[in-house]
Amino acid sequence: MAASLDGRLFAPVADPEGGEVGTSTRFRYHEQDGRIRxxxxxxxxxxxxxxGTRDGDRLDFRYVQLRRDGRTSTGHCVSRVVELPDGRLRLEETWEWESQEGRGTSVVEELPAQR
Known part of the structure; x- marks a missing residue:
């Protein structure tokens, strides 16, 4: 199993088609006892x-977000945690909107530690 997500900062590697987050979005993860947020x-x-939850290297979670234009959206995502050769983590995601039509895949990677 890959290392804990707790305290790690992630960003998308590209703007996912059909998604609302982008490369300037930052995700701050917390993990304890198989629970993630x-x-x-x-x-x-x-x-x-x-x-959501973590079982081994599989994450299963729901998300809710508020856009700058005032719209809200919700969805479900299943991710696989992969450890990169340099020790950072990658999340390979398959997601589906629950508040609107659409689904897709995306990749987010842990940002290098700031020194």
Whole structure:
């Protein structure tokens, strides 16, 4: 199993087609006892939250977000945690909107530690 997500900062590697987050969105993860949560913002997203579970290297969570234009949206995501050669983590995601039509895939990677 890859390392804990707790305290790690992630960003999308590209703007996902059909998604609302983008490369300027930042996800701050917390993990304890198989439970995960993250707060995120940046780009078109004023504020977002996700809550879910981790079983091995599989995450299963729901997300809710408020866009800067005042619209809200919700969805479900399943991710696979992958450890990169340099020790950072990558999340390979498959998501689906629950508040609107659409689904897709995306990749977010842990940002290098700031020195």
């Amino acid at each position: 993250a707060d995120y913002d940046g780009g078109d997203i004023e504020r977002g939250h996700l809550l």
